[in-house]
Amino acid sequence: MRLVEDNDISVLTMRRLAAELGTAVTAIYWHVGNRDALLDLLVDRLLEDMGAVPVTGRTPRARIASIARQWRQRLWEHPHLIAVAHERGKTAAMFVPMQAQLATELALLDIRGDGAATAIGALQFHIAASVVMERTASRGPDSGVTEPSAWPASYTDTTLVRRLSSPVDYSAVFDLGLEALLDRLLG
Amino acid sequence: MRLVEDNDISVLTMRRLAAELGTAVTAIYWHVGNRDALLDLLVDRLLEDMGAVPVTGRTPRARIASIARQWRQRLWEHPHLIAVAHERGKTAAMFVPMQAQLATELALLDIRGDGAATAIGALQFHIAASVVMERTASRGPDSGVTEPSAWPASYTDTTLVRRLSSPVDYSAVFDLGLEALLDRLLG
DNA sequence: ACCTGAACACCGTTCAAGT
DNA sequence: ACCTGAACACCGTTCAAGT
Numbered sequence A, B: 001m002r003l004v005e006d007n008d009i010s011v012l013t014m015r016r017l018a019a020e021l022g023t024a025v026t027a028i029y030w031h032v033g034n035r036d037a038l039l040d041l042l043v044d045r046l047l048e049d050m051g052a053v054p055v056t057g058r059t060p061r062a063r064i065a066s067i068a069r070q071w072r073q074r075l076w077e078h079p080h081l082i083a084v085a086h087e088r089g090k091t092a093a094m095f096v097p098m099q100a101q102l103a104t105e106l107a108l109l110d111i112r113g114d115g116a117a118t119a120i121g122a123l124q125f126h127i128a129a130s131v132v133m134e135r136t137a138s139r140g141p142d143s144g145v146t147e148p149s150a151w152p153a154s155y156t157d158t159t160l161v162r163r164l165s166s167p168v169d170y171s172a173v174f175d176l177g178l179e180a181l182l183d184r185l186l187g
Numbered sequence C, D: 001a002c003c004t005g006a007a008c009a010c011c012g013t014t015c016a017a018g019t
Helices: A002-006 A014-021 A025-032 A035-048 A060-076 A079-087 A096-108 A113-137 A158-164 A170-186 B002-006 B014-021 B025-032 B035-048 B060-076 B079-087 B096-108 B113-137 B158-164 B170-186
Strands: none
Touching: A002 A014, A002 A079, A014 A025, A014 A035, A025 A035, A035 A079, A060 A079, A060 A096, A060 A113, A060 A170, A079 A113, A096 A113, A113 A170, A113 B113, A113 B158, A113 B170, A158 B113, A170 B113, A170 B170, B002 B014, B002 B079, B014 B025, B014 B035, B025 B035, B035 B079, B060 B079, B060 B096, B060 B113, B060 B170, B079 B113, B096 B113, B113 B170
8 A cells, every 4th residue: 555655556566565575476466366356455445444524514515515525635645546446446435434424414405315316426426536637637747738829829818728728726626516516406 | 549449558568569560569669669659649649530529509508518518429439548648648638629619609608718717627627527437437347336235224215325326327427517517607 | 374486478668680 | 761589677477386
């Protein structure tokens, strides 16, 4: 986990890990099977640490927004591990404690059943997407920036072109999307 | 491109490509430099094919929604190549023609400058996220599903639990998020 | 029960040598 | 100008052999 957390999944090779542990590569195979199984164990360990999050706010809406922001922040503390979990199809499992917290708040607003499932799904998607997109963008040079030269010269909205050619503010995009969802979901 | 499109980026190895081309591996290096450069060329070729999209609808709002849906559909036709572009930090470059189309429609609603940039950024994020998340989920078995057993037995909202433990309908999540964004952005 | 080294089939990349 | 084979430093994985 330290290896992945500090760097990237790419540094977690069986040979490198063996060197770090001071054993032969093949000893790892006896214990965990193979690399895929090792990654699954890694994700399981990550999932264990995913408990409920502290909630603030008085109205249910404020509390739901707080839960969403807290989760985004928490996931962002382990972006590389999140990426592994996401790749292994364990995104939803990661979110179970959040689902329960949201369900409680939604029930206070008399939103249950299908409506609650839709709301939770949309919020979960928004949070996971925000982390995944920002993480990918944070590697590589052009990260999410549009070349101004790509625009037709006839385009006179210089403010717009300048804004689109500067780095994306993912926090702002996240908050905008979150508020938009809450408006729609909570009525 | 065929290799990546039909399978996955992982099958595009220098040696496999060389075999496909009937040359020695090293010939590729003379032409393109190395694997990274090859992937960049791949992305550039993809970007060339990204022109404007046909728009339908009478009101600007309907037209904007149509543009967003069309782009999601177009990107979904090349999910593996999109993944490569995203990984290489070329997501925004891919969207330039869409940005221009949206700018035109937004101007009709008197949304320009910072407001237009915010709107375009939010819509672009939503579309790209939808494709990236759905693609990742579509590989691996548990794809986005919550184990019902993970819920406390005390939980009585069986409709909610059942919905959360069945596969995510990404189209529905996309449409919900899109409508929410349009409500907020277009007033 | 747990660990080892050797071996196999793969990678990306470099470089001197060919035509 | 363009292609080749050999070589290097990496991978994941298997398996017989050790203690």
